[in-house]
Amino acid sequence: MRKSDGACARIPFRIDRMSEEDLPEVVEIEELSRLSRWGYWGYARELALPERSILLVARPAEAHIPRRVLGFLCSTLVLEEWHIYNLATHPNFRRQGIARALLCHGRALAEARGARCALLEVRASNLPAQRLYEQLGFYVFHRRANYYADPPEDALLMRCDLFPLSAHQEHAP
Ligand SMILES: CC(C)(COP(=O)(O)OP(=O)(O)OC[C@H]1O[C@@H](n2cnc3c(N)ncnc32)[C@H](O)[C@@H]1OP(=O)(O)O)[C@@H](O)C(=O)NCCC(=O)NCCS
Known part of the structure; x- marks a missing residue:
């Protein structure tokens, strides 16, 4: 693929909370990745539950990339468990650390909210x-x-196993 196609080109990205405007591209990546189908309304339902869900996207950090979403993470907190439901990176942007960054960011948020283990x-x-x-x-x-x-x-x-913020505090001197 040529670099101008966007494929395989390494691009700077940032992790952000998912918003409703992201959903068409989230669903597109879900379909390209052959994941179990959640579809627009599946993610919209989770967006409406911010007290339990952790929904993240990776976005291009440069304005000239004509996409909002490079990859996404859909997960939720159930008491002290962090459940990871869907994670995918657009096929043109794989192997650039995007999924790892989404998981690490999600993990930090889950730990800050008291999660003690992650499951998938x-x-x-x-x-x-x-x-x-x-x-x-x-x-x-x-x-x-x-x-x-x-x-x-x-x-x-x-x-x-995770290390919830409260556990960090318990072990703090
Ligand atoms: C799995 C998936 C999310 C990885 O996304 P990604 O952004 O390309 O992953 P990263 O670049 O963050 O890779 C991190 C590590 O994962 C492993 N990895 C990722 N893709 C790999 C591949 N094709 N082969 C072997 N290891 C791979 C490697 O250890 C990699 O680290 P490295 O590049 O330093 O060796 C992506 O391939 C995808 O969207 N697949 C389809 C959907 C899917 O299967 N989701 C998971 C459902 S449970």
Whole structure:
């Protein structure tokens, strides 16, 4: 691909909270990434629950890139658990640290809100995502047979221990 296509070109980005204006591009990336379908209204419903959801996007830091969203994270807090539902980077901007940055930012927000562990499910064949999660300290704790459909496949359940702000404070001198 030529650099002018936007593919493979490394671009500066920043992490921001998702807003309703981002949803068309979030849904586009979801479709390009063949994720379980949440669709516009699935994300809109989470946006309406800011007390529990952590919804982030990566945006180009330079105005000349004609996109609002390069990648996104959809997650929610359930008591002391941080549940990661969807994470994807636009295919043209992968392998630039965008998903890692989204996860690290989300993790800091979850810890600040008291989360003690992170949980997610991933297709057994999705090695890129598994490598990413392992890099950030996640490990497989269960395999759920035939969890996914279309195509049918096992799910790996992964978790990661977190360090909520209150725990930092408890250990502070
Ligand atoms: C998985 C996915 C989110 C990674 O996004 P990304 O922005 O390209 O990831 P990053 O650039 O932040 O990669 C961070 C690390 O993840 C691992 N990784 C990412 N893509 C990889 C690949 N294709 N092959 C092997 N490891 C990969 C690497 O360890 C990488 O670190 P490195 O580049 O320093 O080696 C992206 O490939 C994607 O959107 N896939 C489709 C949707 C999906 O599967 N989501 C996860 C659902 S559970």
